[in-house]
Amino acid sequence: MADTSTLQRLSNPSMKWLEFFPGGNDAxxxxxxxxxxxxxxxxxxxxxxxxxxxxxxxxxxxxxxxHSGDEHSAALRDYFLSTHTADEPLHLTPSVPxxxxxxxxxxxxxxxxxxVYQRNIEDSNWAAAGPHSHEPxxxxxxxxxxxxxxxxxxxxxxxxxxxxxxxxxxxxxxxGFLRGYAEKDAAVDSRGQEVLASRLRASFEIDSxxxxxxxxxxxxxDESLRSANGEQVLEWLGAFCVDTSRPSFAASVxxxxxxxxxxxxxxxxxxxxxxxxxxxxxxxxxxxxQAAESWADSDLIDVLxxxxxxxxxxxxxxxxxxxxxxG
Amino acid sequence: MFLARKIxxxxxxxxxGLSAGEIPADAVTVDLKTQGNSLSFWRCGTDGVxxxxxxxxxxxxxxxxxxxxxxxxxxxxxxxxxxxxxRDTKGRTPVxxxxxxxxxxxxxxxxxxxxxxxxxLAAIEEGGWRRFTKARVRSLxxxxxxxxxxxxxxxxxxxxxxVSN
Numbered sequence: 001m002a003d004t005s006t007l008q009r010l011s012n013p014s015m016k017w018l019e020f021f022p023g024g025n026d027a028x029x030x031x032x033x034x035x036x037x038x039x040x041x042x043x044x045x046x047x048x049x050x051x052x053x054x055x056x057x058x059x060x061x062x063x064x065x066x067h068s069g070d071e072h073s074a075a076l077r078d079y080f081l082s083t084h085t086a087d088e089p090l091h092l093t094p095s096v097p098x099x100x101x102x103x104x105x106x107x108x109x110x111x112x113x114x115x116v117y118q119r120n121i122e123d124s125n126w127a128a129a130g131p132h133s134h135e136p137x138x139x140x141x142x143x144x145x146x147x148x149x150x151x152x153x154x155x156x157x158x159x160x161x162x163x164x165x166x167x168x169x170x171x172x173x174x175x176g177f178l179r180g181y182a183e184k185d186a187a188v189d190s191r192g193q194e195v196l197a198s199r200l201r202a203s204f205e206i207d208s209x210x211x212x213x214x215x216x217x218x219x220x221x222d223e224s225l226r227s228a229n230g231e232q233v234l235e236w237l238g239a240f241c242v243d244t245s246r247p248s249f250a251a252s253v254x255x256x257x258x259x260x261x262x263x264x265x266x267x268x269x270x271x272x273x274x275x276x277x278x279x280x281x282x283x284x285x286x287x288x289x290q291a292a293e294s295w296a297d298s299d300l301i302d303v304l305x306x307x308x309x310x311x312x313x314x315x316x317x318x319x320x321x322x323x324x325x326x327g
Numbered sequence: 328m329f330l331a332r333k334i335x336x337x338x339x340x341x342x343x344g345l346s347a348g349e350i351p352a353d354a355v356t357v358d359l360k361t362q363g364n365s366l367s368f369w370r371c372g373t374d375g376v377x378x379x380x381x382x383x384x385x386x387x388x389x390x391x392x393x394x395x396x397x398x399x400x401x402x403x404x405x406x407x408x409x410x411x412x413x414r415d416t417k418g419r420t421p422v423x424x425x426x427x428x429x430x431x432x433x434x435x436x437x438x439x440x441x442x443x444x445x446x447x448l449a450a451i452e453e454g455g456w457r458r459f460t461k462a463r464v465r466s467l468x469x470x471x472x473x474x475x476x477x478x479x480x481x482x483x484x485x486x487x488x489x490v491s492n
Contacts, residue, residue, distance in 0.1 A: 208356075208357040208360075210333075210335075210357075211333070211335070211390075211394040211395055211396055211397070212333070212386070212387055212390030212391065212392060212393070212394045212396060212464075213390055213391050213392070214391040214392055214485075247342070248353060251337070259392070281342075282337055282340050283337040283338070283340070283342075286336070286337040287337075290394075290395060293395065293460065293461050294394070294461065311340070313336060313458070316458075317395075317458055317460070320458075320460045320463075321460060324460050324461070324462035324463075
């Protein structure tokens with residue numbers, strides 16, 4: 001379990017930075033706006049996630065020294081994918097964010113966590129409780145990631161020693177931010193649903209969903225599912241998918257949702273396909289079958305089998321998908 | 328000789344408020360999106376399975392991802408009878424011997440585009456279309472890779488990953 005007193009110290013704005021990090025004042029010599037008298041809250045930007053670490057890369061163009069978070073994320077992703085396998089920890093060399101060494105690339109911890117977490121989910125190496133879950137496995141995964149981040153243990157902003165319990169404390173801290181965001185988001189639920197719907201509609205107006213071609217909405221859906229209120233987002237998306245008052249929108253959302261491998265639990269997927277097949281809009285029914293096809297879960301066969309469609313070509317498609325799924 | 332093109336079958340079903348035989352506007356605006364007043368087609372020697380699959384391969388292998396694929400094919404003589412302008416152009420596909428099978432139906436205006444839509448609807452009603460499931464599309468690409476008709480390196484990352492598994 002996390003050390004509550006550690007968490008309290010981290011979040012106490014009056015706690016002085018130097019008290020928490022063992023690196024001493026030397027660590028901040030070249031950081032003009034930070035000194036031992038700063039509180040941890042000053043040094044920790046908006047959230048722990050925004051803290052910066054440097055990681056070793058091959059020498060790069062100096063233009064990288066002024067990058068956007070997206071460019072850092074991309075560089076980290078390239079580095080990680082090119083140099084690591086699922087079993088290797090991600091070694092990030094923590095340092096004070098002072099001078100830019102062309103052989104180092106900077107990223108935010110949240111990007112590193114997201115990348116490592118995502119990568120391990122893809123490799124099925126971690127027991128996935130879902131990116132928004134506060135289950136112990138999720139906390140353990142984040143703690144493991146942070147423990148790896150701190151393996152060098154030189155003590156720097158955001159990076160503590162190599163003690164697992166400290167990493168665990170940071171994990172709880174990080175999750176505390178997620179919970180805080182979720183609580184804040186709860187108050188704007190209906191607004192959030194409208195915003196998501198608007199974003200998706202706008203993306204479909206820019207371009208229609210086309211088989212074989214990636215669509216902007218996939219990124220919107222993925223980003224929304226990974227947000228702090230991901231479970232709420234699943235409910236919203238489920239509602240969008242069967243909104244027969246907007247059949248094209250519903251079908252488009254369903255087709256894009258089908259392209260997301262980690263959209264929801266199996267029970268949720270079954271519900272989506274079943275509810276889609278139950279509508280009297282052929283476009284939505286077709287999209288529901290395609291979602292089942294894309295998710296490629298043989299357990300969806302029963303849902304498909306239990307449906308008898310009035311459209312001959314859709315009936316045939318269902319039979320073909322059942323066959324492809326191993327039914 | 329036939330000309331094949333990707334469509335979205337469900338869009339061509341007369342929706343609420345439309346009668347049978349009427350072409351939903353979404354079918355035209357989504358499936359017949361022109362560029363430079365032109366539409367892209369791929370030649371099929373015949374409407375036989377083998378030739379249609381070649382066209383399907385040319386289209387599917389050029390995509391960003393592997394999905395199911397709906398293909399419709401029209402007789403080129405019907406398009407010519409409609410006053411359409413056909414021009415052979417180099418197609419963008421990783422299938423080595425298909426690039427020269429690409430045809431632009433160009434100089435389209437509102438009326439001629441409507442005629443293309445009418446031909447597509449007729450083709451659908453007469454069975455001149457086919458849906459390839461995602462699994463079948465994957466197989467087509469995998470077979471072509473195995474026969475060296477498609478170079479893996481020329482496939483989009485996601486497609487390459489999907490067909491390599």
